[in-house]
Amino acid sequence: MISPFILIAVFIVSTVLGYVIIRNVPSLLHTPLMSGMNALSGVTIVGAISTTGISLLSGGGWLSQVAGMIAIALAAVNVFGGFGVTHRMLMMFHKSKNRSPEGQNSASREV
Amino acid sequence: MTTFQILLSSLLALLVLAGISMMSRVKTAVVGNLLSAFALLVGIVATLLSRQVFSAWTIWPALIVGAWIGSLMARKVKMIQMPQTVALFNGLGGGASALVGLLSVAGVGFSTQQSASFADGSSDVFVRVAALLAVAIGLITLVGSLVAAGKLHRLLPQKPVVWPFHSLFTLLFLLLTVVLIVGSACCSPASFGGIGGRMLIIGIVVCSSCFGLWFALRVGGADMPITISLLNSLSGVAGAIAGMAIGDIFLVAVGGIVGASGLLLTQIMCRAMNRSLVSILTGGGRRKNSIKEPKLSEEMLETEGMTKETEQELINRIMDLEKKIKELEEMVRSLEERVQSLNQQVDALPAASALKEEKEEETPSAAGVLSRAKDVIIVPGYGMALAQAQYQVRQLADKLESRGARVRFAIHPVAGRMPGHMNVLLAEVDIDYEKLFEMEAINDDFAKTDVVLVVGANDVMNPAARNAEGTPIYGMPVLNVDAAPEVIICNYDLKPGYAGVENPLYSREKGVYLELGDAKETLQKLMSEMA
Numbered sequence: 328m329i330s331p332f333i334l335i336a337v338f339i340v341s342t343v344l345g346y347v348i349i350r351n352v353p354s355l356l357h358t359p360l361m362s363g364m365n366a367l368s369g370v371t372i373v374g375a376i377s378t379t380g381i382s383l384l385s386g387g388g389w390l391s392q393v394a395g396m397i398a399i400a401l402a403a404v405n406v407f408g409g410f411g412v413t414h415r416m417l418m419m420f421h422k423s424k425n426r427s428p429e430g431q432n433s434a435s436r437e438v
Numbered sequence: 439m440t441t442f443q444i445l446l447s448s449l450l451a452l453l454v455l456a457g458i459s460m461m462s463r464v465k466t467a468v469v470g471n472l473l474s475a476f477a478l479l480v481g482i483v484a485t486l487l488s489r490q491v492f493s494a495w496t497i498w499p500a501l502i503v504g505a506w507i508g509s510l511m512a513r514k515v516k517m518i519q520m521p522q523t524v525a526l527f528n529g530l531g532g533g534a535s536a537l538v539g540l541l542s543v544a545g546v547g548f549s550t551q552q553s554a555s556f557a558d559g560s561s562d563v564f565v566r567v568a569a570l571l572a573v574a575i576g577l578i579t580l581v582g583s584l585v586a587a588g589k590l591h592r593l594l595p596q597k598p599v600v601w602p603f604h605s606l607f608t609l610l611f612l613l614l615t616v617v618l619i620v621g622s623a624c625c626s627p628a629s630f631g632g633i634g635g636r637m638l639i640i641g642i643v644v645c646s647s648c649f650g651l652w653f654a655l656r657v658g659g660a661d662m663p664i665t666i667s668l669l670n671s672l673s674g675v676a677g678a679i680a681g682m683a684i685g686d687i688f689l690v691a692v693g694g695i696v697g698a699s700g701l702l703l704t705q706i707m708c709r710a711m712n713r714s715l716v717s718i719l720t721g722g723g724r725r726k727n728s729i730k731e732p733k734l735s736e737e738m739l740e741t742e743g744m745t746k747e748t749e750q751e752l753i754n755r756i757m758d759l760e761k762k763i764k765e766l767e768e769m770v771r772s773l774e775e776r777v778q779s780l781n782q783q784v785d786a787l788p789a790a791s792a793l794k795e796e797k798e799e800e801t802p803s804a805a806g807v808l809s810r811a812k813d814v815i816i817v818p819g820y821g822m823a824l825a826q827a828q829y830q831v832r833q834l835a836d837k838l839e840s841r842g843a844r845v846r847f848a849i850h851p852v853a854g855r856m857p858g859h860m861n862v863l864l865a866e867v868d869i870d871y872e873k874l875f876e877m878e879a880i881n882d883d884f885a886k887t888d889v890v891l892v893v894g895a896n897d898v899m900n901p902a903a904r905n906a907e908g909t910p911i912y913g914m915p916v917l918n919v920d921a922a923p924e925v926i927i928c929n930y931d932l933k934p935g936y937a938g939v940e941n942p943l944y945s946r947e948k949g950v951y952l953e954l955g956d957a958k959e960t961l962q963k964l965m966s967e968m969a
Contacts, residue, residue: 331564334682334690341451341678341694348459349699357703358858360461362524363471364700365670367454368531370478370692371677373485374538374684376501380491382546391546396500398537403504404511405531410475411512412523417461417468419517419865 359416366409372402443488444687450484451691453477458699464871481688517866518826521855522590525583525666528673532579535676539572542683543639565683566630567623570639572680574615574646579673581650586657586665590855598658608656611649618642661718662855664707668715671700710851710877712914767947804926804951805967811888811924813844815880817917818860819853821894821930827957831893832867834961837968843888846873848880848917850898877917885921892919892927894957896934900941909939919943926951928960 349360379395454477460470486492508527515523543566588594601607622630622638629635657665678693708715808814816835822828835845847869853860861874884890892899899919903911919925920943931954932944943950953960 329685329687331682334685334687337687337690338678338682338694341691342698344455345458345695345698346702348455348695349462349702356462356464356467356858356861358520358524358862359467359471360458361667361670361700361703361858362520363458363461363474364674364696364703365524365528365531367458367474367478367692368528368670368673368677368696369534370481370689370696371531371535371538371680372501373481374677374680374686374689375534376482376497377485377489377491377686378538378541378546378684379500380486380489380494380497382541383494383496384491387546391541391544392496394537394541395546396496398534398541399497399500400504400507401530401537402534403501404508405527405534406478407505407508408512408523408527409508409531410471410478411509412515412520412527413471414468414475415512416517416520416862416865417471419862419868420464420467420871 356420359413359420362409362416363413366406366413369402369405369409372399372406375399375402443484446484447481447686447688447691450477450481450688451695453480454692455695458695478692481692484688485686517862518823519591520862521662521666521859522587525587525590525669528666528670529580529583529587532576532583532669532673532676534576535673535680536573536576536580538680539569539576539676539683540639542680543569543573562627563623565685567619568679569683570619570622570642572676572683573639574619574642575672575676575679577643577646578650578653579669579676581647582654582665582672583669585651585654586662586669589654589657590662594655596658599655601652601655604652604656608649608652611645611652614645615642615649618645657718661711661713663852663859664704664711664713664715664718667700667704667707671697671704674698674700707852710915712911802951803967804953805964807889807924807926807951808838808891808964809841809968811838811843813887813889814838814846815884815887815890815922816845816847817890817892817895817899817919818847818849818864819893819895819898820855820859821896821928821957823854823859823863823894825894825930825957827893827928827961828863828867830958830961830965831864832869834891834965835869835873837965846875846880846883848877848884849874850877850895850917853895853898877915881918884918887922889924889926890919890922892925892929893961894929896929896941897939900939900943902939902942906939911939920946922949924949924951926953926964928953928957928964930955930957 375395375398379392379399382391382395454474457470457472457474457477460466460473462470486497491497511523585594589596618638618641622635622642625635625638630638654665674693674696676693678690678697681687681689681691681693704715708718816831818828818831822831838845847860847864849860854863861871864874865871895917897903897911897914897916899917900911901916901920902909903914903916906912925943925946927944927950929952932941932952934940944952953964
């Protein structure tokens with residue numbers, strides 16, 4: 328078991344890092360970023376998997392298995408759905424970027 | 439946990455950080471997202487290996503079902519439904535964290551080696567508190583997000599719902615949750631194992647869920663972006679704390695990153711709306727103290743320490759000015775009448791028919807103004823999302839550009855129901871993001887542009903925000919739409935926006951064209967009239 332102090336230290340360090348990194352995000356990307364972050368919060372799937380797995384292997388009751396399975400499923404929806412949606416959104420930004428030169432050309436031609 | 443596992447966890451957490459920082463630039467965003475996803479995948483596999491739970495068969499069906507549902511939703515959901523989808527996913531993550539917390543507080547899912555370390559009681563209280571906190575925060579996230587998603591999906595009323603003694607109950611539930619968690623920390627392991635412990639856990643579950651319900655129900659439409667962002671941050675925190683309970687460094691690190699960055703995003707939005715987080719959570723207290731304007735101006739003067747005489751003098755001067763404005767307005771009106779009558783006389787002349795085409799262009803109409811414009815700024819708002827008019831906006835922008843006009847989009851930080859809502863909708867219809875400008879970047883250009891086209895936006899461009907003290911939008915930075923010479927407003931109606939403050943722009947006499955109704959139709963009409 329890791330010492331609580333290390334866990335708290337890790338929490339604080341990562342909090343500060345996260346804070347620093349997000350400071351300069353253009354609002355253009357707020358939605359994709361939030362949605363990506365949201366997908367990341369499904370990281371709790373890691374906890375759900377280990378808890379459920381260990382519980383089963385050490386002969387835990389069926390109630391904990393049901394709860395664990397629900398936790399895994401919920402977190403999996405969060406992770407897969409979150410990253411999928413974010414990817415879709417970002418691809419739209421990408422698409423419009425690639426198209427811009429064409430659009431500008433056609434506009435200037437018609438002028 | 440071995441040194442190798444700690445190293446791997448740190449490495450993965452750094453990968454996640456790198457992914458997020460790449461997501462803050464458009465060019466690298468896609469790769470950044472994939473990188474974070476990859477890091478998470480490696481984290482899952484590493485957990486399966488390090489905890490030796492590959493053979494636990496119950497994991498697999500749950501994982502597959504969840505992944506299948508998630509992927510399906512990610513592919514099927516419409517862009518317009520993005521806010522509620524994000525809210526829903528977020529809630530599910532919170533729910534999962536709460537369940538992990540519940541399991542670990544029940545003492546399930548610790549390896550024998552871990553359980554052994556509990557025997558001395560050193561980390562027992564820490565684990566218990568962490569687990570209960572995870573339960574509480576996870577449930578607040580779950581219930582709050584479900585309510586938010588329900589509101590965004592219009593299953594629940596969009597307006598703030600206020601029950602009797604709402605603030606009191608909200609506070610009470612929060613306090614009770616905290617008290618119960620503190621109380622459980624003080625229990626001895628033996629007494630916590632009994633019926634009392636179970637009652638405590640049930641109490642925490644009920645109180646935290648009620649808190650989530652109470653606070654989210656009270657949030658109305660325009661505060662939704664902030665609420666979702668806050669819930670997003672909370673779900674990260676819930677994950678991190680669940681990670682503390684089960685001693686998983688990777689979970690703690692990533693949860694911490696999400697929690698902090700979500701909170702920062704929330705702050706950025708609060709600042710953009712000039713509202714404090716507390717006032718949103720407690721139901722926007724400022725709206726209640728809105729004072730009627732005349733009374734207000736008196737109060738204002740008094741607080742500035744003016745004597746009665748100067749006050750009276752000022753009031754007199756203001757009244758004089760108002761009188762003069764009225765006189766001037768009447769002069770303009772009579773001039774307009776003369777112009778009209780002259781026009782009619784000219785029409786009567788035989789040569790007038792030749793000039794008719796030109797004259798038609800002279801009569802001010804929204805379409806005419808647009809076809810002559812060389813520089814147009816479009817201001818989208820929630821109405822555009824509601825009417826799904828982004829396609830028409832795109833067509834109109836194309837049409838203007840094909841006539842040689844420069845088209846830009848001014849995006850208010852809180853336009854829509856979610857941060858960046860407008861950007862996503864405009865990107866959906868392939869509008870180049872280099873044409874999208876943030877408020878600070880474009881606000882000085884409104885005065886220089888020819889026409890501003892407002893599509894379903896109200897509060898974010900309400901000039902009253904600058905001087906209507908005591909209203910909820912007072913002091914909120916707004917787009918300087920009123921500085922533009924010509925303004926075309928394609929809004930559904932003239933009702934005040936969510937903030938409930940009349941928009942003086944609607945009654946401006948010159949250079950404002952109101953095209954009321956469904957934005958899809960009004961934009962279509964504008965385009966056909968331009969042709």
